[in-house]
Amino acid sequence: MLNYYQIAVISWLAIVFPIAAAADTVCFNCHKKETFSGKVVHQPLAQGKCSACHNPHVARFKGLLEEEGSALCFSCHGKEQEAFKQGMVHQPVRSGQCLVCHEPHSSSRNGLLKDQLSAACFGCHDKLPQKFQYTHNPYSKGQCYSCHRPHQSVYGQLLKDEPDKVCLSCHKSQDLQKGHVNYPGNLRNCLSCHNPHGSGRKGIVRAVLHAPFAQGCKECHDKGKIQGGTQNCLRCHEAVATGMLARHSHLTGKGKNKCMACHSPHAGNDKSLLKGSQLQVCRGCHNDTIARYEDRLYRHPKAKEGLCMTCHEVHGSNRVAMLRGDGNAICTRCHETQGKFTHPVGEKVVDVRTGLMVTCISCHLPMGSDFKYELIYSGSKDLCIQCHKRY
Numbered sequence: 001m002l003n004y005y006q007i008a009v010i011s012w013l014a015i016v017f018p019i020a021a022a023a024d025t026v027c028f029n030c031h032k033k034e035t036f037s038g039k040v041v042h043q044p045l046a047q048g049k050c051s052a053c054h055n056p057h058v059a060r061f062k063g064l065l066e067e068e069g070s071a072l073c074f075s076c077h078g079k080e081q082e083a084f085k086q087g088m089v090h091q092p093v094r095s096g097q098c099l100v101c102h103e104p105h106s107s108s109r110n111g112l113l114k115d116q117l118s119a120a121c122f123g124c125h126d127k128l129p130q131k132f133q134y135t136h137n138p139y140s141k142g143q144c145y146s147c148h149r150p151h152q153s154v155y156g157q158l159l160k161d162e163p164d165k166v167c168l169s170c171h172k173s174q175d176l177q178k179g180h181v182n183y184p185g186n187l188r189n190c191l192s193c194h195n196p197h198g199s200g201r202k203g204i205v206r207a208v209l210h211a212p213f214a215q216g217c218k219e220c221h222d223k224g225k226i227q228g229g230t231q232n233c234l235r236c237h238e239a240v241a242t243g244m245l246a247r248h249s250h251l252t253g254k255g256k257n258k259c260m261a262c263h264s265p266h267a268g269n270d271k272s273l274l275k276g277s278q279l280q281v282c283r284g285c286h287n288d289t290i291a292r293y294e295d296r297l298y299r300h301p302k303a304k305e306g307l308c309m310t311c312h313e314v315h316g317s318n319r320v321a322m323l324r325g326d327g328n329a330i331c332t333r334c335h336e337t338q339g340k341f342t343h344p345v346g347e348k349v350v351d352v353r354t355g356l357m358v359t360c361i362s363c364h365l366p367m368g369s370d371f372k373y374e375l376i377y378s379g380s381k382d383l384c385i386q387c388h389k390r391y
Contacts, residue, residue, distance in 0.1 A: 026056075027056075036106055038106035038107050039106075039107065039108045040109065040112055041106045042104060042106060042112060045105050052076070053065060053066060053072060053104070069096035069098065069099075070093070070096035070097070070098050073098045080151070084151055084152050087152055087153055087154035088152060088153050088154070088155070088157075091124075091294075094295060100120075100123075100124070101113060101120045116142055117143075117144055117150075118143070121144050128197065129198070131198065132197065132198025132199055132200065133198070134199055134201065134202055135197070135204075136196060136197055136198050139196075139198055146170075147160060156280065156283065157280065163190065163191050164187075164188055164190055167190045167196075179203065184221065191264075192264040192265065192266045193205055193206060193264070194267075195207075195269065206264070206266075206269055207268075207270070208267060208268050208271055209266070209267050210264070210266055210267060210268075213265065213267065220232060229258070230251070230259055233265075237259075240259075240315050242316075243313060243316035243317070245316065246313075246315075246316035246318050247317075248321075248322045250262070250315050250316060261285075262284075262314075277306060278306055278308050279306025279307075279308065280306075293365075293367040295368075296367075296368030296370055297369070297370045297371075298368065298370070298371065298372055299366075299367070299369075299374065300366035300367070302366075303367050303368060311324060311330050311366070312324065326357075327360045328345050328360055331359075331364075332360075338360060339360075345358045345362075351387065352387050353386065363376060364376065
């Protein structure tokens with residue numbers, strides 16, 4: 001047990017030689033200094049201030065960290081914390097996973113990156129091909145940052161600027177005009193024809209061409225002028241009109257042609273000619289809804305993958321939320337046994353709160369929930385007493 005004199009000496013040493021300034025003589029007695037060295041060293045470590053992040057005695061978090069995840073990083077990087085709340089925020093940033101991309105102590109790369117930037121990107125975006133038959137030059141060099149911001153952006157897909165402006169920051173309009181003979185007006189809407197990463201076609205033109213576009217422009221254009229709006233598309237796509245005239249419809253969008261809110265008139269990555277992935281297209285209008293659920297603890301796999309069309313009609317429906325069927329019909333396509341041995345559902349079972357029939361979505365919220373099985377309330381009691389009240 002320490003006596004009074006020993007306690008006094010230790011206290012004096014703590015004042016004269018603070019722990020933060022003694023990292024070289026204390027921390028590295030056990031931790032090999034060379035494992036914390038590199039081309040770029042985190043500033044607190046370079047200054048010997050290990051205690052800026054770690055408690056030398058005891059802490060609530062693994063590694064004796066003072067805080068966990070981004071809460072620790074933002075204790076110093078306050079300006080970044082405010083900036084990262086604006087617009088579209090990259091998922092790792094949003095969920096406080098700074099160490100997915102960054103090393104906490106030192107790195108051979110600027111920004112304390114764990115790996116080459118493209119390798120870090122492909123670590124999560126593993127469904128993207130790493131190369132194409134014809135690959136966009138920045139993409140082939142792993143220069144994702146040429147077009148995208150890594151943390152947040154006010155533009156979709158974390159772009160640095162509006163899509164056309166990003167393209168024209170490297171590709172000068174006067175040079176491009178040679179490959180776009182008779183293009184009506186100034187070059188614009190680059191992504192309606194080109195895949196920004198790569199393609200099996202020359203000029204990184206998207207894989208599937210719209211039939212009229214493949215045959216020439218006259219079917220939809222007349223001397224450089226667009227012939228019409230949505231009705232122009234429905235001349236060929238008559239079946240779509242039925243859905244668009246339903247009670248809940250996607251017959252909306254900016255500009256004259258409503259179809260072009262979601263579809264490219266020229267080329268796409270698949271036969272649907274969507275302007276991007278399902279999630280990207282839906283987020284264009286429904287960003288607030290998607291943002292509300294995307295960080296929930298429990299999400300239906302299809303919602304997590306952004307496959308909105310699995311459950312929702314894309315053009316129109318007479319059902320709420322443009323669902324493909326009622327809350328039972330949709331779910332039992334995959335969950336065939338539900339309602340047969342679990343909680344009763346169907347037309348004979350009435351939800352006392354609404355007077356409507358009980359369906360799977362009376363209790364489950366597939367878009368996302370903080371309760372297991374995507375329940376709307378805790379399944380231990382709170383959910384049940386919504387209907388089964390005590391009297």
